[in-house]
Amino acid sequence: MSVPQNCTVTNSLFSVIRRAPISRRQLHLLQFSKGGKRRKYGGTTTSHGFRKGDYVEALKAGTTYRGWVSGDTARQVSVSDINWKRLGQFTARKVRLLKRSTGLIVNH
Numbered sequence: 810m811s812v813p814q815n816c817t818v819t820n821s822l823f824s825v826i827r828r829a830p831i832s833r834r835q836l837h838l839l840q841f842s843k844g845g846k847r848r849k850y851g852g853t854t855t856s857h858g859f860r861k862g863d864y865v866e867a868l869k870a871g872t873t874y875r876g877w878v879s880g881d882t883a884r885q886v887s888v889s890d891i892n893w894k895r896l897g898q899f900t901a902r903k904v905r906l907l908k909r910s911t912g913l914i915v916n917h
Contacts, residue, residue: 824915824916825915825916826913826914826915826916827913827914828912828913828914829861829862829877829893829910829912829913829914830893831861831862855878855881855886856881856883857881857886857901857904858906859878859881859886859901859904859906860878860909860910861877861878861879861880861910862877862878862910862911862912862914863877863878863906863907863908863909863910864876864877864906864907864908864910865877865878865886865888865904865905865906865907866904866905866907867886867888867896867897867899867903867904867905868899868903868904869897869899869900869903874888874896874897874899875907876888876889876890876891876896877889877890877891877893877910877914878904878910879893879895881901882898884900884901885898885899885900885901886898886899886900886901886904887899888904891914891916
């Protein structure tokens, strides 16, 4: 590659920005099941204070993982990597919020 004489090539930061693959409203979840109970659905934050897409730090067996919240259960939070592959399920007490969700995932 030839570079013109009056041009300087410098290093720069390259980032990939994309939307988190969070599913939208699903009407079949809102149907009543036996006993008149519906599956919990909706709301802005989970019972643990996290929402899908939050960037978090989680600790398990002495190893620290960083990723995005992809779901939750009664006591655990699912954390996924940049490709939305699950890193694991972590106890909610051992998950720390680093950055609130903006709806975008940025890979540096």
